[in-house]
Amino acid sequence: MKDKIRIASGQGFWGDLLTAPIDQVTKGPIDYMMMDYLAEVTMSIMQKQKMKDPSLGYAKDLIPLMETILPSIVRKNIKVITNGGGVNPEGCRDAIFRTAKKLGIKGLKIGVVVGDNILDRLDELAAKKIELKNMETGEGLDHVRSRIVSANVYFGARPIVEALQKGAQIVVTGRTTDTALTYAPMIHEFGWGWNDWDKLAVGVVAGHILECGGQATGGNFSADWKSVPDLAHIGFPIAEAYPSGEIIITKHENTGGLVSMQTVSEQLMYEIADPTNYITPECIADFTTIKLEQIGTNRVKLSGVKGKKNTEFYKVSMSYADGFTAIGTLTYAWPDALEKAQAADQILRTRLADLGLKFDEIRTEFLGLNSCHGPIAPMPDIINEVILRVGVRSHDRDAVERFGKEIAPLILTGPPAVTGFAGGRPKPSEVIAYWPSLIPKNAVEPKVIVEEV
Amino acid sequence: MKVQLLQIAHARSGDKGDTGNVGLIARRPEYYPMLRKYVTVDAVRRHFDGICHGKVERFEIPNLNALNFLLHETLGGGGTVSLKNDAQGKTLSSALLRMEIDIVEKI
Numbered sequence: 290m291k292d293k294i295r296i297a298s299g300q301g302f303w304g305d306l307l308t309a310p311i312d313q314v315t316k317g318p319i320d321y322m323m324m325d326y327l328a329e330v331t332m333s334i335m336q337k338q339k340m341k342d343p344s345l346g347y348a349k350d351l352i353p354l355m356e357t358i359l360p361s362i363v364r365k366n367i368k369v370i371t372n373g374g375g376v377n378p379e380g381c382r383d384a385i386f387r388t389a390k391k392l393g394i395k396g397l398k399i400g401v402v403v404g405d406n407i408l409d410r411l412d413e414l415a416a417k418k419i420e421l422k423n424m425e426t427g428e429g430l431d432h433v434r435s436r437i438v439s440a441n442v443y444f445g446a447r448p449i450v451e452a453l454q455k456g457a458q459i460v461v462t463g464r465t466t467d468t469a470l471t472y473a474p475m476i477h478e479f480g481w482g483w484n485d486w487d488k489l490a491v492g493v494v495a496g497h498i499l500e501c502g503g504q505a506t507g508g509n510f511s512a513d514w515k516s517v518p519d520l521a522h523i524g525f526p527i528a529e530a531y532p533s534g535e536i537i538i539t540k541h542e543n544t545g546g547l548v549s550m551q552t553v554s555e556q557l558m559y560e561i562a563d564p565t566n567y568i569t570p571e572c573i574a575d576f577t578t579i580k581l582e583q584i585g586t587n588r589v590k591l592s593g594v595k596g597k598k599n600t601e602f603y604k605v606s607m608s609y610a611d612g613f614t615a616i617g618t619l620t621y622a623w624p625d626a627l628e629k630a631q632a633a634d635q636i637l638r639t640r641l642a643d644l645g646l647k648f649d650e651i652r653t654e655f656l657g658l659n660s661c662h663g664p665i666a667p668m669p670d671i672i673n674e675v676i677l678r679v680g681v682r683s684h685d686r687d688a689v690e691r692f693g694k695e696i697a698p699l700i701l702t703g704p705p706a707v708t709g710f711a712g713g714r715p716k717p718s719e720v721i722a723y724w725p726s727l728i729p730k731n732a733v734e735p736k737v738i739v740e741e742v
Numbered sequence: 743m744k745v746q747l748l749q750i751a752h753a754r755s756g757d758k759g760d761t762g763n764v765g766l767i768a769r770r771p772e773y774y775p776m777l778r779k780y781v782t783v784d785a786v787r788r789h790f791d792g793i794c795h796g797k798v799e800r801f802e803i804p805n806l807n808a809l810n811f812l813l814h815e816t817l818g819g820g821g822t823v824s825l826k827n828d829a830q831g832k833t834l835s836s837a838l839l840r841m842e843i844d845i846v847e848k849i
Contacts, residue, residue: 559754
């Protein structure tokens with residue numbers, strides 16, 4: 290058994306800093322790199338791409354990245370674990386294999402995890418009386434059944450560990466919990482038991498710290514952002530894990546950013562609900578038991594975490610089409626910038642009403658004044674300029690399209706000192722709404738396939 | 743004496759559907775009891791009047807000198823449904839740090 294492993298965070302979302310995973314591989318020692326690409330709405334975007342081209346449906350960024358890092362990760366035997374397979378992990382694997390062949394790399398083993406995609410199984414599951422009702426609202430799936438775009442189960446670390454045990458150097462999954470990408474290698478390397486709740490829980494907490502990339506190392510840092518060195522070259526977090534369950538959060542030495550009690554604490558608070566019940570497929574972690582200790586420069590030790598037995602369910606993430614939105618903006622300058630923007634908003638709303646257009650919502654915000662803090666924000670004495678931002682949502686696509694044609698005319702037919710319409714007419718974009726639910730674990734089975742190029 | 747939370751705390755916020763979460767962390771361990779005492783569910787509900795249209799929940803995380811707030815019905819429907827500029831509640835953190843509390847303690 291290794292006496293420690295270093296697991297690096299390479300991406301925190303699809304669209305994250307493209308140089309980060311390259312830095313993680315080249316700027317210091319690591320054993321594993323995890324890359325999280327999937328937000329709640331990402332799967333529906335990928336599903337749409339796959340419907341247009343059956344070979345797509347995964348995080349396309351992965352392929353040029355692999356072309357850059359494959360020689361290094363093969364030479365250094367760094368293992369890469371990512372959920373960037375989206376709705377087509379096998380297509381993603383094939384694309385990586387093609388890249389490996391192009392680079393002349395032989396003997397590369399890639400594992401894929403499938404079985405999370407239940408879009409084609411919804412009728413079968415309904416026949417088995419598996420309801421998949423909305424876990425937040427309690428509504429039945431029949432409300433949206435015909436409009437479902439994607440449906441995926443959140444698997445945990447088990448299938449990733451299986452792929453690693455079968456010798457995969459790269460593991461590509463579909464929908465997997467973000468945290469599993471980090472703690473799967475700990476279970477694989479240290480042989481932690483599936484009922485060793487405390488060890489699983491500390492791995493989960495490390496996963497939560499790593500899953501948003503630079504947000505743990507000084508990015509989006511509210512306590513004292515000015516004190517963070519060299520954000521331009523921010524180092525993403527690394528979890529240095531020990532068989533005992535002790536984990537040190539750090540980053541490569543020659544990088545910017547900061548690892549402190551405060552940066553790590555902020556990330557621990559990100560998108561959590563009840564801190565005593567952080568639910569994952571493998572265990573429930575209790576965030577009120579986490580002990581943090583600064584043990585060196587850019588080194589924070591994580592210990593004491595308590596875990597509880599896991600539940601009998603996987604979370605399911607479904608998305609469904611729910612109408613259209615469009616957002617238009619115009620900029621108004623001094624004098625009376627706000628009054629002019631407010632008048633323009635009223636003129637626009639009158640014209641939309643005259644046209645008889647029906648919207649589920651029309652929302653007006655004044656960027657620079659209140660779009661972030663609403664009524665909590667005090668009004669400044671002098672307003673130099675303000676951006677009028679109007680958004681509409683409707684199930685009538687034509688109404689949303691027409692709204693887009695009513696913005697530009699305001700420039701010549703409304704209040705003066707207005708600009709900022711370079712982007713053209715706002716186009717309707719489809720709303721993909723989110724349907725969270727639970728599924729009994731025995732209703733689905735992850736499948737692991739490991740192949741060699 | 744009046745203190746703005748920005749002086750004694752830092753924060754991070756995010757979203758889960760139409761619910762925003764704000765983690766509020768004391769800048770020093772000795773400030774945590776003040777956060778517990780003054781930044782109550784009622785005070786936070788009043789502060790977010792007009793923004794949060796549902797219930798407010800509060801959880802204590804004393805080991806991190808932190809409180810976690812859940813603000814339900816806050817993000818205009820959440821996710822891609824929301825028409826808000828801040829549809830994911832990223833700035834709810836600094837909105838909470840604007841809050842002033844009237845304390846009897848000295849800092």
